Every structure is written in structure tokens, then in C-alpha cells.
Amino acid sequence: MTTHPREPLTRRVRWRNRAVAVTGLVTVWVLLWGTFTWANVIGGLVVAAVLLVVFPLPPVTFAGRIRPVPLLRFLVRFLWDLVVASAQVAWLAVRFGHTPRGAIIAVPLRVNTDLNLTLTAEALSLVPGSLILEADRATGTLYVHVIGVRTLDEVERFRRGVRELEERIVAAVGSAEELGRFHQPDPTGAEPVDLEGAPT
Structure with missing residues (x-):
């Protein structure tokens, strides 16, 4: 197979x-601070400029296009997941007599690009x-560490959730x-999972 040099x-x-x-970068910076203020936005711009100038990385090409409706759908679902997950983690923290178990789950993504890996991971x-x-x-x-996972069914549910998240990002x-x-058959099979605290 012949390869063509990148233009x-x-x-x-x-x-x-x-x-x-x-x-x-600015979006991630504001999300990490947890509040949307002009000071955080300006700080994010400064950090982004320093990172791009002082630590230049290989260019990540953006071959797609921004779609407002799917982007809004992603943001709304992300905020909902944020609220639900926060409530679940808070319940695990105050629940007496219960030892939370976790798992390390491997999730192969459909779109193997630097941008998609970064956005999904963030x-x-x-x-x-x-x-x-x-x-x-x-x-x-x-490879994701997840708490509150006890069965293989919950592992598969989480893996499907990650792939649905990826699809919303790509959309x-x-x-x-x-x-x-x-819209094509998933070529990836089941990936191994390490359940923490599982009985031997």
C-alpha cells in the first residue's frame, strides 16, 4: 500500500x-476552576498562550466542523451526568457499612484521533x-478507574456510556x-476489566 505525504x-x-x-484549553481551565468568571477566562487565555508558545506540540488537525445543536445536546447531557455522578459519589461517601468497590476498565474508542482521545478523556x-x-x-x-462498580453488567453499562459520550462529542x-x-458494526470485542475487591 502506497502512502502519500501529508500536504x-x-x-x-x-x-x-x-x-x-x-x-x-480555556474551556478546560474554566471547568477545572468550577466557576465562569472573566478572571478565569483571561487566566485561561494566558495559560493557553504560554502552552502554545513555550511548549509547542505537533499540530492536531481539526477535520470536522462545529454543529451547534449536537454541541448543545452534549453540554446539557454532560451537565446532567455531572450532577448525577456527584450525587452518587456523595452517597457512597456517607453510606455506612459499605465498602465501595471499583474497576479499571479498558474502553476502545471508535475514532482514534488525538483530538477525540483528548476530549473524551477530559x-x-x-x-x-x-x-x-x-x-x-x-x-x-x-483505561478508566471507576468507583461504585460491582458487577460485570455495570462494567458493560459504563463502557457503553463512554462510547455514547464519544459519539456525542464526534456528533x-x-x-x-x-x-x-x-453506524457501522463495532469491530471491537469485550475488553478485560480488573474488578477491585472481587472475591477469588
Whole structure:
């Protein structure tokens, strides 16, 4: 199979990629602070500028387009998941006589791009009860530590939830080709899971 060299990015594409990177970094910065203020937005812009200038990374091309309605749908569902997960974690913290169990779950994503891996991992990490331990760029797999998981059915439910989250992200900012992958049969099989505290 012959490979074609990647064409150099045009000036317009480079500026668009930088704008997408700055927007993403500022959004993450504001979410990490937990409040939307002009001081946090300006601070996020400063941090984004420093990261892009002092620590230049390989360009992450943005081949998709922003779709307002799916983006709004993603944000509403994300806020809902945030509230529900916070309540669940709070209940686990105050529930007496119950030892929470967790699991490390491998979730292979459908769209193996740096941007999709980053956005999906950030969205998962911001929801209480789940934490990204590793992101395998070669296979597009996220390894997530989850608390409150006790059975394999709950593991599969969480894995389906991650893939639904990925689909909402791709629907909001992905390309038509990337979105079309969710209408094809899933080539990935069941991945191993490590249940913490499981009886031997």
C-alpha cells in the first residue's frame, strides 16, 4: 500500500487549529476552576498562550466542523451526568457499612484521533467517580478507574456510556466520515476489566 505525504497546512488551517486549541484549553481551565468568571477566562487565555508558545506540540488537525445543536445536546447531557455522578459519589461517601468497590476498565474508542482521545478523556475526568489512568494512542483505548462498580453488567453499562459520550462529542465537532463510523458494526470485542475487591 502506497502512502502519500501529508500536504503542508495552509495559513488559514493553522490559525483555525490554534483557535480550536485555545478554545479547548480555556474551556478546560474554566471547568477545572468550577466557576465562569472573566478572571478565569483571561487566566485561561494566558495559560493557553504560554502552552502554545513555550511548549509547542505537533499540530492536531481539526477535520470536522462545529454543529451547534449536537454541541448543545452534549453540554446539557454532560451537565446532567455531572450532577448525577456527584450525587452518587456523595452517597457512597456517607453510606455506612459499605465498602465501595471499583474497576479499571479498558474502553476502545471508535475514532482514534488525538483530538477525540483528548476530549473524551477530559470529559470523563471531569465527572466525579471516574479517572483516566492511561490513554493508548496506538490503539485508541482509554483505561478508566471507576468507583461504585460491582458487577460485570455495570462494567458493560459504563463502557457503553463512554462510547455514547464519544459519539456525542464526534456528533458535535467531528467530521462526517468520523460520525459514520458509529453506524457501522463495532469491530471491537469485550475488553478485560480488573474488578477491585472481587472475591477469588
